[in-house]
Amino acid sequence: xxxxxxxxxxxxxxxxxxxxxxxxxxxxxxxxxxxxxxxxxxxxxxxxxxxxxxxxxxxxxxxxxxxxxxxxxxxxxxxxxxxxxxxxxxxxxxxxxxxxxxxxxxxxxxxxxxxxxxxxxxxxxxxxxxxxxxxxxxxxxxxxxxxxxxxxxxxxxxxxxxxxxxxxxxxxxxxxxxxxxxxxxxxxxxxxxxxxxxxxxxxxxxxxxxxxxxxxxxxxxxxxxxxxxxxxxxxxxxxxxxxxxxxxxxxxxxxxxxxxxxxxxxxxxxxxxxxxxxxxxxxxxxxxxxxxxxxxxxxxxxxxxxxxxxxxxxxxxxxxxxxxxxxxxxxxxxxxxxxxxxxxxxxxxxxxxxxxxxxxxxxxxxxxxxxxxxxxxxxxxxxxxxxxxxxxxxxxxxxxxxxxxxxxxxxxxxxxxxxxxxxxxxxxxxxxxxxxxxxxxxxxxxxxxxxxxxxxxxxxxxxxxxxxxxxxxxxxxxxxxx
RNA sequence: GGGGUCGUUGUCUAGCUUGGUUAGGAUGCCAGCCUUGGGCGCUGGAGGUCGCUGGUUCGAAUCCGGCCGACCCCA
Numbered sequence: 001x002x003x004x005x006x007x008x009x010x011x012x013x014x015x016x017x018x019x020x021x022x023x024x025x026x027x028x029x030x031x032x033x034x035x036x037x038x039x040x041x042x043x044x045x046x047x048x049x050x051x052x053x054x055x056x057x058x059x060x061x062x063x064x065x066x067x068x069x070x071x072x073x074x075x076x077x078x079x080x081x082x083x084x085x086x087x088x089x090x091x092x093x094x095x096x097x098x099x100x101x102x103x104x105x106x107x108x109x110x111x112x113x114x115x116x117x118x119x120x121x122x123x124x125x126x127x128x129x130x131x132x133x134x135x136x137x138x139x140x141x142x143x144x145x146x147x148x149x150x151x152x153x154x155x156x157x158x159x160x161x162x163x164x165x166x167x168x169x170x171x172x173x174x175x176x177x178x179x180x181x182x183x184x185x186x187x188x189x190x191x192x193x194x195x196x197x198x199x200x201x202x203x204x205x206x207x208x209x210x211x212x213x214x215x216x217x218x219x220x221x222x223x224x225x226x227x228x229x230x231x232x233x234x235x236x237x238x239x240x241x242x243x244x245x246x247x248x249x250x251x252x253x254x255x256x257x258x259x260x261x262x263x264x265x266x267x268x269x270x271x272x273x274x275x276x277x278x279x280x281x282x283x284x285x286x287x288x289x290x291x292x293x294x295x296x297x298x299x300x301x302x303x304x305x306x307x308x309x310x311x312x313x314x315x316x317x318x319x320x321x322x323x324x325x326x327x328x329x330x331x332x333x334x335x336x337x338x339x340x341x342x343x344x345x346x347x348x349x350x351x352x353x354x355x356x357x358x359x360x361x362x363x364x365x366x367x368x369x370x371x372x373x374x375x376x377x378x379x380x381x382x383x384x385x386x387x388x389x390x391x392x393x394x395x396x397x398x399x400x401x402x403x404x405x406x407x408x409x410x411x412x413x414x415x416x417x418x419x420x421x422x423x424x425x426x427x428x429x430x431x432x433x434x435x436x437x438x439x440x441x442x443x444x445x446x447x448x449x450x451x452x453x454x455x456x457x458x459x460x461x462x463x464x465x466x467x468x469x470x471x472x473x474x475x476x477x478x479x480x481x482x
Numbered sequence: 483g484g485g486g487u488c489g490u491u492g493u494c495u496a497g498c499u500u501g502g503u504u505a506g507g508a509u510g511c512c513a514g515c516c517u518u519g520g521g522c523g524c525u526g527g528a529g530g531u532c533g534c535u536g537g538u539u540c541g542a543a544u545c546c547g548g549c550c551g552a553c554c555c556c557a
Binding site for chain 1: 553
């Protein structure tokens with residue numbers, strides 16, 4: 001017999017977080033390793049989660065005036081190099097194509113690490129007048145960035161699924177409004193759908209997107225005390241429109257360089273869901289993005305099989321008609337106990353155990369994945385109860401994740417405490433910062449922590465820089481990150 | 483950037499120190515029976531170029547080199 005220990009997740013989340021994470025990814029059937037370092041294969045269950053995320057965002061992007069397009073994966077070096085900072089930032093992790101068959105290619109071609117340069121060289125042809133603006137395009141694709149070390153499924157891979165949005169505007173104000181609006185859509189996705197609370201703010205000059213004027217970000221906190229960047233929205237100013245010659249004739253009959261934004265989230269968000277919500281039994285999916293929201297496990301002896309299966313199918317059909325994503329697990333080859341464990345590992349937020357005694361009593365037994373609490377409902381109120389419980393799981397996951405975040409924000413009295421906190425439980429350490437990149441770099445060298453986010457909400461900014469003690473200019477959240 | 487651990491069937495692993503077996507076991511898989519309220523039971527069966535590659539040797543999973551991949555620690 002296979003003990004529960006061997007079949008399921010064999011380590012505890014709080015004892016070996018890294019191994020636990022990998023086991024959940026593999027055993028819940030989300031992804032598998034590919035033969036090339038840093039690449040993973042997304043399995044249907046994992047892809048279904050990505051589809052949920054994609055559908056939510058795609059709808060919001062379209063509602064706010066964006067259209068989807070598609071760009072090739074190869075970018076000539078000359079284009080990638082046109083904006084200097086951008087090129088310098090990305091070049092260490094670019095994969096290059098140098099051959100076509102056996103022949104050398106004259107100019108080497110980059111596998112896109114991001115599409116700004118390619119997109120903008122095209123945009124410049126499309127935009128000539130203020131009437132062509134704003135231009136708001138999104139791409140659902142992958143990006144390739146060679147990760148030399150420390151790869152981790154979803155969180156750090158050499159190729160990742162993402163969306164990258166690129167917009168062009170007539171004025172700076174309009175571009176900045178776009179940056180804010182997109183960050184808000186990301187906040188909605190991450191907090192209201194993925195149930196992961198995040199801190200919103202700016203990246204420091206050192207950490208911003210290379211080539212941007214500034215970067216806004218959403219930073220989440222994982223269960224092991226490490227921060228995760230969950231989404232970024234960049235104001236590019238005219239940094240790209242100038243080298244890429246994106247100009248328009250305004251109403252004033254004069255020629256102007258355009259203002260731009262770019263923004264993206266990736267399948268990293270799946271990593272965040274796992275790390276924030278999962279437990280020793282495996283994955284826990286927020287109902288709003290779960291491919292299967294409710295699984296029905298029929299329980300029966302031979303003599304009851306027909307009856308129970310019939311009733312289970314009826315119940316499944318009824319719940320489906322109420323727009324609940326239901327799966328009826330009527331496999332005969334597995335026992336109910338096996339199924340309980342399997343669906344828990346796969347993180348299905350709600351389960352119904354349906355057996356003869358429930359049918360006899362006219363009741364339905366629900367089991368919540370997050371708390372494993374059992375709730376009995378009258379048969380006639382199954383839809384109502386299912387919706388209620390799915391809502392509760394969704395909101396309780398957020399509450400629990402919020403307290404995880406809150407308990408990992410520690411204000412240090414001095415630099416000693418700052419270091420001690422980072423070496424101990426980790427998390428975010430909010431501190432005063434003089435604004436000097438030298439302090440930022442030294443803190444990174446001495447503690448491994450960098451500025452994750454400079455929150456929009458600057459309330460409670462300490463008077464002095466945590467390191468050099470000069471008057472502080474910013475309240476910055478430091479932390480070690482993935 | 484520096485240091486370390488590991489790779490045997492789908493999965494987990496024994497064997498490696500001290501070279502020679504039919505590479506053993508568990509689980510999973512397949513067939514049949516039996517079962518389903520927390521990873522049931524019985525019987526039979528299939529599944530391995532021991533990560534790849536070169537070397538040492540009469541003989542390599544085992545010893546040596548290179549490469550590929552996974553993971554950990556430090557900066």
